[in-house]
Amino acid sequence: MARINRVLDLEQVDRDIFRGTVIESALLRTFGGQVAAQALVAATRTVEPGFSVHSLHGYFIAAGRSDRPTVFLVDRIRDGRSFCSRQVKAIQDGNNLFTMSASFHRSGDHGIEHSDQMREVPDPEDIVMDTSGMRESFRALLEEWSDFDIRVVDPSQYRQNPYTASQQVVWLRSRTPLPDDETAHVCTLAYMSDMTLLQSALVPHAGVEVQEASLDHAMWFLRPFRADDWLLYDQVSPSASAGRALTHGRIFDRSGNLVAVVTQEGLARTLRPGTQSIPMSTLAPKERTQQR
Template sequence: MQHPANVQRSSGVEHGKTPRWLKERWLTMTHPARIFQVLEVERIDADVYRGPAVASALRRTFGGQVAAQALVAAIRTVDAGYRANSLHGYFVAPGDATKPTLLLVDRIRDGRSFVSRQVKVIQDGTVIFVMQASFHRQGDHGISHADTMRQLPGPDMLGDTTSHLRDTLKALLKEWSDFDIRVVPPDAYHRNPYTASQQCVWLRSKTPLPDDDTVHLCTLAYMSDMTLLQSALVPHKGVAVQEASLDHAMWFIRPFRADEWLLYDQISPVAHAGRALTHGRIFNAEGQLVAVVTQEGLARTLKPGTAAIPLDGLAPATENP
């Protein structure tokens, strides 16, 4: 595999055709990885795209899927000399996992150093997600510093990492079976006594991904919604909590590969009044900080026996966000 710095940025020019790398993957795989299906966003008109529905045990569309498809659509309207540096999105209504979505891109501004795009994701005439994305001209220079990665066991040193997890997260790990996700046991690393709730997760795509920066950016956008909200539940064992992403913000710091190990260092500084705030720093295996994520989610207590997430095999939640 190439070093992340050598991952190529695909052209922003879009003609509505499935990218060659995606066609090749479909032809060579008996059961294509979910992420390839998710990223097959189709152009149907100028700045108008269709996001495919992907078979899922989830009854509501996974938030990471919506964000990843919105980012694909935005990237396809931006020149290749710019790279996504951040996205900010709101999940304004639940999506139906069995139906495709319409993605409308608004070209807010094409500046010299930065490009701005807004994407509305629509399903059955209802807006379910709104995202603002920023793109920075590549090759810029400035000051440089970064947090360091904490000392903890590497992914290959971990055995079964699911025994201490909630049933909901165990079920979600089956949904995300195309990804290698290893939750670090809480007693395996030094915990900051001033942080209310902490969780560390190693993750990567099991399927090798092409040397295309767009694929890695959008795959990480998908992955970034995995396990983050569960970091708020660490101090609340045995408490039934309804979970749903309310918003999602992400900053892309430097190139990376989503098919190589990444450490997702997560905290939840506060949960109150049915909502939880979570924050995650994503490091590559060399300890470089490659992305930062912040998310607010619904964290409403439920009656015992009620599922946190509407998921086949678990009882549905009885309340709506």
């Protein structure tokens, strides 16, 4: 089974209790996008057909261990005619790692419509990734995310916004074909949305090493999309200070439709000597799992 399918394949333990299996990883900490995606799967499993998630807001409270399973507890906050709300806690070894509030909207409503436009960038097929000048931590993450096709657009290949402190543009998609099921694509995008976003804050700080970790994560799902087709992730970082960086991303499909918006604050603290930007294991993922 492909990695993303295993991530989203939660075991139902009880009516509103779900468990995610251990996913082999070189990361010592559970990837934040994985926890968010699994929490969204759990919430979606408790919602009646006809409702689709339109927003989620999550806080990363503590670092999880990637070699341990995570349990998700869903609280059915409200079931209304047009909207329903869920809260999810991610638990590991009795500790709360992550909390999420998710809101679902019944399909069929109509109203005003407008949308930002996608900036002009080269097609993903025309981009050849050169990782030689990238940070070591970013190269390690790209290897960790090898099930996804990720192509960072060279800044010389698109018009820069002069009023933005830091910006980055990335094409990405799941290499794994996904079923014709909205939940699979939405939850996969929740996973993907944590990829590369915090790195957008580091663009103007070449050579500066920082400790990286997601602190919170918010998403709005605006229009239908496929996560196994190319999506353009247009990222900016409006501010970085006090060891934290605020990042924001707009996600467009290849036709230029704005399909999702993401906002995240992350840790960007000056790296202490002898520590890693992102804690990685020197063992292969399967070897780590065997030594638990």
